[in-house]
Amino acid sequence: MKSKFFKSVAAASMAVLVVGATAGSSLAQSLLEKAEAGEAIRIGFANEIPFAYPGDDGSPKGFVNVMTIGILKQMGYENIEAVQTEWGGLIPGLNANRFDIVTGGMNILASRCENIAFSEPIATVGDGFIVAPGNPKNIGNYESLNEASAIMVTGAGYSNIEAAKGAGVPEASIMQVPGPTEILAAVRAGRADAGAGTYFTMKQLADSSNGTVEATDPTAMPEESFNWAGIGFRKSDQEFLDKFNAALKEYVGSEGMMSAVAEYGYAEASLPGDQTTEWVCANR
Structure with missing residues (x-):
């Protein structure tokens, strides 16, 4: 060996x-x-x-x-x-x-x-969001981003970009950053209304944020957003x-x-x- x-x-x-x-x-x-x-x-x-x-x-x-x-x-x-x-x-x-x-x-x-x-x-793997405490813009899925005129932040190259665009979210409303640390920072600072990634990652960010953000319910996501x-x-x-x-x-x-x-x-x-x-x- x-x-x-x-x-x-x-x-x-x-x-x-x-x-x-x-x-x-x-x-x-x-x-x-x-x-x-x-x-x-x-x-x-x-x-x-x-x-x-x-x-x-x-x-x-x-x-x-x-x-x-x-x-x-x-x-x-x-x-x-x-x-x-x-x-x-x-x-x-x-x-x-x-x-x-x-x-x-x-x-x-x-x-x-x-x-x-x-x-x-x-x-x-299912998608998920992090949002401000109480989810003030009621964001639960990609369509709700449009309804709330929300800015979404996600990682460059993440599958969430394609998913959001497929739901009609305009490119101008999608902020791209290097990774999870920057996603969390953008939501905390109010530069974005929702951070998107896999539910695994978003839940971990929420759990480590000392209550400054929360993870949304992943079951609100459409079936077609689940991936392997x-x-x-x-x-x-x-x-x-x-x-x-x-x-x-x-x-x-x-x-x-x-x-x-x-x-x-x-x-x-x-x-x-x-x-x-x-x-x-x-x-x-």
Whole structure:
């Protein structure tokens, strides 16, 4: 068994330096070839609690990282590097070989399926909002944003942008920021009426805000706003992805997995069910 280590890279620019040191050999290899040769598998993620984020020591935390590492371990791979970047840099960074797998808790969407390959679903993910205490503009779903003439803030590259536009929210009413910290800051400061993201993330922001914001009821969201999260790969690494999916099938929902992800709020209701990535790519 290969030795286990994690190497944290604090920003995308640093990640480029790490890659540059080995570019001559790694770029010519497929992920399967690299892994079988004992080279590090680099997992890329943004600071998206509770999906994926760096711990105080730089180690990869969050339920998507835990699941990915668990699956890789089941496959026999334990030499893993953690590469943190901004959300908007995940797909470009993957395709630029800055890392090998995206573990950021990314929803599977048709637009993303055009650019990368996803694993089979690992979680069912609903959207949610954070709002001022008491929800003064009565925001519960994307349509209500229009009714209230509200400003929505969300992360650059988040699926919430497409969902809001699909509900008729004008682009001028959608503020884009780097990630959750900035979403919370915009709502707290009154620069936005609602912060949008996955319910997992919005609930965590609300719980950590000392009462300055609250999370809305996720059941008010329309069924079509529910998504499935997957783990991202380069399309050229389909052979590795096939092996990964085989291990994923045995791992997801297992007693060991459920125990490992419980601390992040992942429960039986979060399991992906029988939906396939092929279906999700065609319908989301």
